[in-house]
Amino acid sequence: MTGFRPRTAVLALALLGAGCESEVPFPTDDELDQLSALHTQSVKPEADPTNKWADNPDAASLGQRLFEDPKLSRCGTVSCKSCHAGESYTVETATAEGCGGHQSERNPPSLLNVGYSRWFMWDGRADRLWSQAVLPLTNPIEMDSDATVVRTRLSEEPTYTAGYTQLFGKAPADESDPDRLMANLGKVLAAYQRTLNRTDAPFDADVRRFLQAVEAGTQEKDPAYLGLKTFVRKGQCVVCHKGRSLSDDKFHNLGLKDTGAGRRGQADVVDTLVSWPLNAAGPYSDAPSGIDAARLPTLKAQAQSKPTEVEGAFRTPTLRNVALSAPYMHTGAEKTLEDVINFYNEGGDPAGTFVGVRTETIVKLDLSSEEKQALVTLLKSMTGAAK
Ligand code: HEC
Ligand code: HEC
Structure with a gap:
């Protein structure tokens, strides 16, 4: 050279x-x-120490089934795949339809190569792939779900119960902490999504x-x-x-051009992310003092010192x-x-x-x-x- x-x-x-x-x-x-x-x-996606199951093949295959299961939604008709389908794992329209015929606020990103990203969602309101999954699950206009709906679904389907218990050492019905149940679901969904690489x-x-x-x-x-x-x-x-x-x-x-409620982008999400129990530094992370967690205080300090850089900013x-x-x-x-x-x-x-x-x-x-x-x-x- x-x-x-x-x-x-x-x-x-x-x-x-x-x-x-x-x-x-x-x-x-x-x-x-x-x-x-x-x-x-x-090159494979970088290891994710915040998710012990990130590269576990059993978690990935359970994750794929759950990704495609509409019964994880409260309305019973919307799965992750409803909005992330086909070879690009997205839809061909600007927005996608969730429970009750509601349209998502933003364009669903493709999930191809999503395991290589550091921040998730257009505004970066999730810092880990596993915690991201909890957002569409609980969003009233997307899957409108919660830990009760999820626990019931995991418990009524014997292969889910067996798979979950084998991975997490406890049956879903015995998991009384709703955030733990949702985080574990997110971790198997992430294991699957980390395989969607081109x-x-x-x-x-x-x-x-x-x-x-x-x-x-x-x-x-x-x-x-x-x-x-x-x-x-x-x-x-x-x-x-x-x-x-x-x-x-x-x-x-x-x-x-953006006239939507989320037009302030990253400016609206930094504080919520930094105090979110499901972030990389929180109790549901498998590496709460690792490098992914260390990025959060830096993010907050940057957002505070340069507010114009986060206003209307997208990933x-x-x-x-x-x-x-x-x-x-x-x-x-x-x-x-x-x-x-x-x-x-x-x-x-x-x-x-x-x-x-x-x-x-x-x-x-x-x-x-x-x-x-x-x-x-x-x-x-x-x-x-x-x-
Ligand atoms: C109703 C449609 C809808 C459903 C259902 C849905 N998503 Fe999404 N997804 C979206 C939209 C819209 C975005 C972008 C949202 C934003 O950035 O504000 C998104 C963003 C994402 C992202 C972030 C990608 C990136 O590059 O930042 C991931 C990962 C993802 N979804 C996975 C899932 C998983 C896993 C499920 C099931 C638990 C799911 N989605 C269910 C519409 C949906
Ligand atoms: C200042 C940083 C920056 C520069 C320079 C830039 N981009 Fe982008 N690009 C982005 C951001 C940020 C987005 C998402 C913006 C949004 O949705 O608000 C984006 C979105 C895109 C998209 C849409 C991707 C998708 O999945 O929706 C394409 C294609 C793209 N850029 C190509 C280009 C090309 C080609 C150039 C050079 C002509 C370019 N970009 C220059 C930051 C940049």
Whole structure:
């Protein structure tokens, strides 16, 4: 890799000096580092010490059955799968239907590769995959359930009772702590969801090939050249969609039109998360003093010291498998990937349609139609191989 670096740097400087910024050869050393961090090969989700059953195959198979069981809902007709179905584990509409015909407030995210995330929900109100599950279960407009409904269901189905007892050492009927019962259910649901991975994508092979072309000095002839260059340079996409998961695991205000009750995004949820008994630091966590727990006080301190950064901020989603999960954004307002690119090209939605301050990276991009097309092609190449 080092062979060409001085050459690129010298050229870049020479061209910058000539006042010809758009001609700086792509990639510069910094851009090369960003590109090198993007590709992956079948890396499993990181271990989750807060859930002892996270990688337990018996928990995963029980979790799959429970994920698909509508009788865990109070109305008896809504399962996790009702809103997270098909190959992308989501729905094709902007919102999804829960108990009583209620519509969810936001766009259900795909669950593919969800085990790689650090924060869950668009606003980050859950910090662990297992505790996330308790939110739709108890949400009156989603599954409208509680520990009593869950205990009854686990107890009336003998294979559930046996599976639960084997994993947790106690029958569901004997679990008197409602939060413990819900946390345990969340832990088996998480074990299942951690298996829903699609990683190796044409994108990964393209990036590897492009990096070799850079070494050979032939990158401009590579078919991925324009897409990668626009993603990294003109579009600034890589500022947030970075690394193997194509997400910085952070929250940003893009200036996306939202008139819903949850439009303040992360600003509304930090305090609740930090004091939630089901968070990574709480009594139901299997590692209450581990690194996941240590992130919570930091989160709170950041939110307090920089309130504008959490106002209207939503989580950067992974772009892996993004072609499978239209419509897009937390509102589901962008119907296609072309629409998403137009949103970014405009520098986001007009002022006055969203709360808070738009993050400074989101500006009008002035992309050519070739650049837009190249970005869409690049996004479509991020679909991983089906298992
Ligand atoms: C009525 C539809 C509905 C049901 C039922 C439902 N979900 Fe969801 N799910 C959503 C919506 C909508 C969101 C996004 C909510 C938000 O961010 O405010 C979501 C978010 C998630 C997330 C976070 C993903 C991410 O990337 O942040 C996970 C994980 C998830 N659901 C799993 C489940 C599980 C497990 C169940 C069953 C216990 C379930 N869902 C039931 C609609 C539903
Ligand atoms: C400042 C950080 C940032 C930058 C820069 C950025 N994104 Fe995003 N991206 C996000 C966030 C945050 C969301 C979710 C926003 C929301 O729903 O409110 C998102 C959402 C998306 C989505 C929708 C994904 C889904 O599952 O709904 C796509 C596609 C996307 N971005 C592609 C891009 C492309 C292409 C670029 C470059 C032109 C780009 N992003 C630049 C942070 C960023």
